[in-house]
Amino acid sequence: MIIEHVTEFQGLPVVQFEPAKGLGNAARNAWRISVEYDDPDTVIDKLAELVGAAGASQIRALVFGPWFGDDMSGSTEEIVDALVGSAKHLPALEHLFIGDVIYEECEISWITQSDLHPLLKAFPALHTLRVRGGTDLSLGDAAHGELRALIIEAGGLPPTVLTQIARAGLPSLEHLELWLGTQNYGGPTRMSDITPVLRPGLFPRLRYLGLRDSEMADEIAAALASSELLATLTVLDLSLGTLSDEGAQALIASPHLRSLARLDLHHHYLSDAMMARLRALPITVDVSDRQELEDGDRYVAVAE
Amino acid sequence: MATDTLPSQSRFTVIAEPGGKRARLFAEALRARGLPAPDVRSWRDVARGPLDLDADSIVRVDSPDGAGDALLAEGADHPELGAASRIRAVDVATLPPDPGRLRFLRQSSLGMRRLLRRMAPQLHGRRSTHDPAEIELMFDKEACHARLAAAGIPVPPRLPGASTGAALLQSLDERTGWRAFVKPRWGSSAAGMVALQGMRGQVCAWTHVHRGSDGAFYSTKRLEIWRDRRQILSLLDFLCAEGVHVEAWVPKARFQGRACDLRVLAIGGEVAHVVPRLSLGPMTNLHLDAQRGDRIAARDWLGAARWDEMEDVCRRVASEFPRSLCIAVDVLIAGRQKRALVAEVNAFGDLLPGARHRGRDPYGAQIDVALARWCP
Numbered sequence: 244m245i246i247e248h249v250t251e252f253q254g255l256p257v258v259q260f261e262p263a264k265g266l267g268n269a270a271r272n273a274w275r276i277s278v279e280y281d282d283p284d285t286v287i288d289k290l291a292e293l294v295g296a297a298g299a300s301q302i303r304a305l306v307f308g309p310w311f312g313d314d315m316s317g318s319t320e321e322i323v324d325a326l327v328g329s330a331k332h333l334p335a336l337e338h339l340f341i342g343d344v345i346y347e348e349c350e351i352s353w354i355t356q357s358d359l360h361p362l363l364k365a366f367p368a369l370h371t372l373r374v375r376g377g378t379d380l381s382l383g384d385a386a387h388g389e390l391r392a393l394i395i396e397a398g399g400l401p402p403t404v405l406t407q408i409a410r411a412g413l414p415s416l417e418h419l420e421l422w423l424g425t426q427n428y429g430g431p432t433r434m435s436d437i438t439p440v441l442r443p444g445l446f447p448r449l450r451y452l453g454l455r456d457s458e459m460a461d462e463i464a465a466a467l468a469s470s471e472l473l474a475t476l477t478v479l480d481l482s483l484g485t486l487s488d489e490g491a492q493a494l495i496a497s498p499h500l501r502s503l504a505r506l507d508l509h510h511h512y513l514s515d516a517m518m519a520r521l522r523a524l525p526i527t528v529d530v531s532d533r534q535e536l537e538d539g540d541r542y543v544a545v546a547e
Numbered sequence: 548m549a550t551d552t553l554p555s556q557s558r559f560t561v562i563a564e565p566g567g568k569r570a571r572l573f574a575e576a577l578r579a580r581g582l583p584a585p586d587v588r589s590w591r592d593v594a595r596g597p598l599d600l601d602a603d604s605i606v607r608v609d610s611p612d613g614a615g616d617a618l619l620a621e622g623a624d625h626p627e628l629g630a631a632s633r634i635r636a637v638d639v640a641t642l643p644p645d646p647g648r649l650r651f652l653r654q655s656s657l658g659m660r661r662l663l664r665r666m667a668p669q670l671h672g673r674r675s676t677h678d679p680a681e682i683e684l685m686f687d688k689e690a691c692h693a694r695l696a697a698a699g700i701p702v703p704p705r706l707p708g709a710s711t712g713a714a715l716l717q718s719l720d721e722r723t724g725w726r727a728f729v730k731p732r733w734g735s736s737a738a739g740m741v742a743l744q745g746m747r748g749q750v751c752a753w754t755h756v757h758r759g760s761d762g763a764f765y766s767t768k769r770l771e772i773w774r775d776r777r778q779i780l781s782l783l784d785f786l787c788a789e790g791v792h793v794e795a796w797v798p799k800a801r802f803q804g805r806a807c808d809l810r811v812l813a814i815g816g817e818v819a820h821v822v823p824r825l826s827l828g829p830m831t832n833l834h835l836d837a838q839r840g841d842r843i844a845a846r847d848w849l850g851a852a853r854w855d856e857m858e859d860v861c862r863r864v865a866s867e868f869p870r871s872l873c874i875a876v877d878v879l880i881a882g883r884q885k886r887a888l889v890a891e892v893n894a895f896g897d898l899l900p901g902a903r904h905r906g907r908d909p910y911g912a913q914i915d916v917a918l919a920r921w922c923p
Binding site: 246247248259277279280281311313314315316317345347348349350353355547 | 722723724725726744746747749751772774795796797798799801804805806829881882883884
């Protein structure tokens with residue numbers, strides 16, 4: 244379960260925006276907006292105050308915490324509309340995180356997202372889009388010339404979103420991080436849902452690929468092991484999932500592994516022997532946080 | 548209340564489990580001050596007949612822990628048992644022990660209430676650090692919440708209870724995405740509490756209740772997450788039959804990455820010991836593997852203004868229980884604003900032997916305040 248709010252986003256300290264305190268050196272922080280359970284103001288009100296504050300035009304990063312007050316079913320549509328409407332006041336915005344929500348505020352699979360495509364259109368200078376929550380999420384006809392990082396955290400990533408990513412025009416994308424989750428929470432069920440995203444050349448600048456928190460970790464590892472895509476990556480992240488010796492073996496045997504600088508497999512179900520073999524590779528490997536089988540079953544780290 | 552010249556040695560009478568930890572530690576605190584050992588009576592003695600208390604002693608009422616069977620026997624056949632689980636008085640003595648088992652909660656509370664009402668006239672007019680009527684109020688979460696709310700003291704918003712799980716969920720489901728805290732109405736400790744979340748017909752429960760293979764419920768240290776609607780319903784059915792108090796689930800502020808609340812002792816109306824309690828899950832309770840935080844660090848984290856606000860809230864709570872020399876207030880520190888809300892008031896929450904305030908442990912502090920008040 245996700246228990247902490249972010250304290251840092253893209254290298255910038257996260258600071259809760261308070262109108263009375265203003266923005267100070269606006270470019271220095273990632274500004275956070277959220278609505279408490281007893282807040283009289285909505286996120287829309289707070290965003291309006293933010294963009295009206297002195298220095299707003301220098302804001303580089305925004306984090307949106309809970310927006311739904313008492314009723315967890317409120318979607319992010321209002322946030323998207325308000326951001327799009329304020330776009331001209333946020334010309335320097337590069338990094339955006341929508342969904343800094345912990346389990347106590349709302350289960351990840353109950354966070355209700357929306358169509359985020361208008362954000363990509365409204366903020367051509369955006370470098371990072373980070374999203375938590377897969378329910379009702381859509382990227383539409385995603386196309387963006389500058390986006391470097393796309394991060395989606397979910398207990399189950401809808402296959403429709405994977406399709407949208409596979410069709411997306413994101414020539415500058417360097418970092419693609421997707422938490423696939425479980426079938427139970429709407430995640431992909433077949434490799435054919437995932438392989439379109441693994442097409443070599445889809446994102447020519449891609450250096451970090453994370454297919455995390457997946458109950459299909461072994462199959463993904465096998466697919467990547469035989470893919471030229473692996474040879475183009477600097478970092479492969481299959482952490483938080485159900486990776487077992489089967490998937491790890493495929494990776495070790497892959498001819499494309501040697502150019503990888505880092506392999507992140509933390510939270511896994513590997514044997515001692517396999518962990519030792521991975522550590523012996525001439526690349527940085529993270530095999531921490533080994534999991535024990537529960538009644539013979541393997542579980543992803545974040546599903547709820 | 549006698550405030551004239553008193554005997555040279557002030558004796559305490561303690562109503563608690565003889566030989567139990569509380570009686571022992573209190574006796575040590577007296578001994579450390581050169582005071583005579585207390586006269587210890589048990590709650591069973593209260594059940595058996597008049598206590599025949601020494602005229603000048605100062606009476607302390609402590610937890611009925613250890614006299615559970617006496618409470619059960621006393622609560623048997625009570626007209627207010629309703630649909631709650633019950634056991635006949637004759638069967639209490641032969642009930643096999645089942646550690647951690649959650650059952651007969653209402654019966655036990657009704658038994659305790661009867662014993663408190665027997666105590667009350669015997670304590671009337673004496674020097675006493677506790678008051679049976681106030682203890683009774685603290686043990687009824689619904690009534691206590693109403694009292695605090697009426698006094699304008701910040702508390703989590705109350706939600707309507709229900710007599711069955713289905714009725715409770717139906718009422719909660721009126722909102723599309725909701726969160727609620729369900730607490731057993733009577734009793735203390737976090738036993739039986741359930742943090743519930745619901746969205747469009749789906750329910751999720753976080754709880755320290757474990758369901759045994761035979762469907763019985765047990766208190767457990769490990770936090771469990773239940774997602775099966777039928778199982779959640781059966782737990783809620785059980786709890787509703789025993790009586791529940793339901794509140795909005797207010798997110799706790801995070802201290803060192805963990806949910807934090809404060810156990811505050813108000814002694815003689817003033818805030819004394821403050822013990823931060825931290826946990827990864829939504830419930831903090833010293834019995835549930837929560838870690839104790841550091842008071843100074845907690846104060847730094849809250850900041851002076853919010854700390855003062857917290858102390859003020861606790862003082863106001865204490866003033867609602869003027870005859871209780873020591874009350875234990877569970878203060879919930881809510882959300883980013885870190886506002887103090889009163890989650891619970893406990894009559895016997897002072898078993899914190901390691902806690903110190905101005906160099907004194909909770910028992911020592913109470914003894915000193917009592918003597919200053921009655922034997923100046």
